[in-house]
Amino acid sequence: MSDDDADSAAGEGQELGITKSKQYDTGEWYAEIVQKAGLANYAPDGMSGFIVTRPRGYALWERLKGYLDAKFKDTGVRNAYFPMFIPESYLEAEKDIVEGFDPEVAWVTHGGHEELDERLAVRPTSESIITPYIAQWVRSHRDLPLRVNQWCSVVRWEATETKPFFRTKEFLWQEGHTAHADADDAWAETMTRLDQYESAYEEFLAIPVLRGRKPEHDKFPGADTTTTVEALMPDGKTVQGGTSHYLGTSFAEAFDITFSADDEADRLTHTTSWGISWRALGALIMTHSDDQGLVLPPTVAPTQVVVVPIWQEDTKDEVLEYAEGVADELEDAGVRVELDDRDTRNPGFKFNEHELDGVPVRFEIGPYEVEDGEVTVVHRPDGAESTVDREGIAATTRDHLDEVFAKLYAAAEENLEGEVREADSRDEILGTIGRHGGYVKAPWCGDERCEAEVKDQIAAEIVMVPFEEEDERRGTDHDDACAVCAEPATRTAYFAKSY
């Protein structure tokens, strides 16, 4: 109990509830949710761009990590850990291979009282240190596919405004790195990981996503293809939710990852890398929460059900006993349940607090419920209230948790569906995004300059080219013209403003 108090209270004397509006003041509202639901604090002076992830926030990351880690392991991935520093010469070598690679990093120049001979970068991503080891570990076709992953933090020294989980100089993520005997196997790997990211969003975080490729000029440096899942935020901007890169043989060539094939010839491997960061938590918080506070789907919620007993002095014993029985039964059934039996707080205070903290389902138990053998059930997202039988409460609870998940997913899906619009001209793209936000689908010739004409004016860019669309168009002749330059279109582009 006491830890929970410390976590959710913003301190006596401060306004406890959310004061900003999600609709009208999304940025400030988001910052307020993060602080007041006890998810994160800003780092101290001198460390702008960093955050302190509090237990309530970290628990969300632990659950997402658990979900994905199990999927990774079921599909042949094993975790490893590589040094957090990368010698400058390694990054320089990557620059030579990989055009456009110039990460802004934190540089370690001194160890103890000595200046280092060579500066060390705090890893911004680990291709340049992991790939040489993969090259060392791969000898023959029997060593393939080789898959390693690490859950770690990385640092990118970007001088932008801090937004917890969305934009921080240090962030938590996982980075997977694999080597394969041929392009097909590596492409299948790329898609497996993208599928897993999609399911993390859709089946775990209750956020529908769109999936596709990044345009050529926006790929991960050195990649043959960068694939992405994109999630639409309530303010009409998209979040790049996770990326999976088919790297072709570029890294294998640079780092000499070869293997002896069945026919004994030495061949280059095809490699992939893929990553998802705690930005997914930003998307989670942003998508479902409301002006009362945090809203979480039951899948990821650390506490799924809070049981609040409501008693007068003369009914206290029977109400508490009944409430404890309910909580115990749920716990035995594997539901993450909390009994809030604090007698220093009244029920109204408790309701507000658990709403702020995003507990998906509240049980209210007073003398009437005890008398009638019932439980009053309230859903966090919409306040829907119903009375259910005490008997079979564990199974009933599962249904309610599923229902809450379905409500959240449906709301997000409805929002997304309404926010994909079509446009056939540059002005229409500009106007539509300018007025509504969201995604604008437009036929595109594939030339970066056509994107630039939109980007320069309203900072919207091509965030994704859907797989299906592209596959359909390839090799078929059709008479769509690029919405910007009117040359023949070769694919459909999704324009949006981006986090």
Next chain:
Amino acid sequence: MSDDDADSAAGEGQELGITKSKQYDTGEWYAEIVQKAGLANYAPDGMSGFIVTRPRGYALWERLKGYLDAKFKDTGVRNAYFPMFIPESYLEAEKDIVEGFDPEVAWVTHGGHEELDERLAVRPTSESIITPYIAQWVRSHRDLPLRVNQWCSVVRWEATETKPFFRTKEFLWQEGHTAHADADDAWAETMTRLDQYESAYEEFLAIPVLRGRKPEHDKFPGADTTTTVEALMPDGKTVQGGTSHYLGTSFAEAFDITFSADDEADRLTHTTSWGISWRALGALIMTHSDDQGLVLPPTVAPTQVVVVPIWQEDTKDEVLEYAEGVADELEDAGVRVELDDRDTRNPGFKFNEHELDGVPVRFEIGPYEVEDGEVTVVHRPDGAESTVDREGIAATTRDHLDEVFAKLYAAAEENLEGEVREADSRDEILGTIGRHGGYVKAPWCGDERCEAEVKDQIAAEIVMVPFEEEDERRGTDHDDACAVCAEPATRTAYFAKSY
């Protein structure tokens, strides 16, 4: 399969087996085990002191982490994540509070192309950044106890020879930080964590430990009391296996962690911190392994049982089918089992490889086993072989896994018991440790100078003062004299050489 090949093979053409002797060349033998069992590699040039932790090595850390994390959570601890950098002024502030605090750290001086206004230390430990937040989160007695923990990596720039897991500039660990209303509660916390470290060693890693306090002059800077579990290595040196610190009110005073008590007065909290690192893996590898390779207790082993089918062409189908049935039954029963049905390797090669990799139990299944409805079971530590009924194999396997654990623990315990010796004079301490290594128990006056006389000569120091001994001696009068200075002894000291 293929990942496993990649992991355990040191590459074609290299000697696959262990060539060094545990008894005569412990250091080189240890390094060989780590490399050839695929646990870790050394980091590249320019990064001496760092290692790459490979999947087989990281899996051990994941399992130990899982074991302890569950215990922590069962006892009120919640995980969080704090920035990996700490501003220099924070460490300087800690220096003022905490005499003797002068960590050798890695310094970040540049972010991107800019020099930072203030240098940032890569965290060597996080008291100085975590404590101010605890101060902010603790308001009233209802917020106590407050417990946070993080699993992360830390960096200490010590210029010593690298020994994977034992001595590396970057290492993985957990650091727990708690605040309490009074000394008793904080002391109980300190002991709870020490108990959990002890059980991690004894019940999970099969390593008996000794427990006690560090001498005053060897405490964690700022601590009231530093407690430790110590494990004896086969070369007669001790490993500080995990430490739990009762910090008194020193950090609370420095960082102003106060709370309003029941009586509304503001009071200082009492704090603790406690940590265990991947050094525990070093102790694990060092303790049980032998000249054939890695040896692991079944508790921590990623693969507990390997099933090796042995067939001729005419018996292949029936042997494989039988072996698969056995493996499936074990898997259904929750045993971590691997069926090694590669037909590119002969059984002898497989036996050697799984011995090198430390799989605790091997099943051999050939045509005779199939005919007789049996399985041949071989224990990794001592090669003990027996034949058991196919029927009830899952339960039988549990017994064998327990037996292997018991064998390993008993061997380590026997070693430890033989390596605690007594001494009554400085010369006897020096001679005994010089000849035998191990621990020497001696009465001690408590003066650091008496330790220095031993330390200066043979680099052995007081690693621990047992709780019981000290409690017994306190307040009782006895006629033991300090083994070094002959003044009255106030406690028993354990001298040893240390990792």
